[in-house]
């Protein structure tokens with residue numbers, strides 16, 4: 448019934464919906480699809496049929512990624528990979544990941560319908576473990592394909608005590624999913640934006656310039672615990688009041704930058720944690736991101752300076768530990784231009800934006816130039832059952848992807 452729909456974009460959305468329930472979900476109400484679970488296998492089986500119907504030869508690679516290959520006129524030419532991930536977070540939405548895979552299939556289906564071949568083969572890949580919602584690691588399977596995964600990283604156990612080695616993959620062969628350098632010409636990923644920018648601007652799609660550089664810190668503020676009734680205000684060293692001032696300063700610094708810099712305090716714990724005791728110790732996290740690593744670092748330096756100054760003025764001790772430093776992953780400039788041109792050809796305004804979230808494309812950048820197309824999602828909501836994509840927007844995205852592939856084909860024919 449899904450396949451009776453007239454247009455590829457609508458069919459891609461409907462297929463994501465179809466995979467949002469049992470047996471394609473591991474939970475009875477809502478969607479959770481973990482890597483290598485029964486729902487993952489069932490979703491791969493469904494995908495496999497759709498890939499075959501679109502003219503692709505289907506296989507599973509050693510990392511249990513599903514790959515559909517549509518042969519090109521030159522079988523020896525480096526391939527274009529189009530993909531995204533098939534797994535989901537717990538109680539997630541239907542489109543984060545699968546929509547990019549379905550649109551990849553529809554892109555090939557559009558070529559197959561008219562018997563067209565590109566100078567290069569196209570491989571649609573459904574990655575298995577982007578979210579890291581089952582095993583305590585993320586993007587394992589794209590790291591395997593990109594050749595950046597070490598075998599030691601596969602010593603993993605899920606929340607139920609099942610080892611990855613017993614979950615249905617051969618860990619000894621896992622890393623042989625690596626593609627040879629030079630064998631992949633480019634990687635294209637379409638993904639829901641997971642943010643409100645496109646909706647705010649009234650745009651169906653946006654061209655991603657790159658994935659933001661991330662920094663994460665753990666901050667510990669030390670004051671003096673004391674009786675809430677007997678310690679007069681001037682004599683206090685209140686760690687929680689100090690942390691509150693720091694958090695407001697962090698927000699103000701990111702706001703004042705008037706750029707793509709974002710800074711977040713997402714977790715805080717205060718001790719000893721009683722209504723009648725002044726907080727003696729507070730721990731909180733800071734997450735700072737920007738598409739430009741220098742801009743990110745400038746904002747982070749200003750934040751750390753502000754924290755030190757506030758601590759000093761209040762007589763508080765402060766310890767700051769950097770726990771995470773992820774470089775930016777810029778998309779291929781030439782591929783961004785091709786996507787821009789395809790967006791314009793589809794009659795849409797061209798808009799570029801940075802991705803604040805990580806994606807498989809970030810990993811694939813180690814192997815080949817990458818391109819990403821963001822698709823508007825309602826309210827910017829994701830990782831939530833309320834995630835929603837308009838079929839008309841998916842249609843625009845599909846047009847852009849087909850246009851992108853054609854332009855890449857023209858560029859190859861010319862060179």
Ligand SMILES: [Zn+2]
Pocket residue numbers: 532543544577638806
């Ligand atoms: Zn995703």
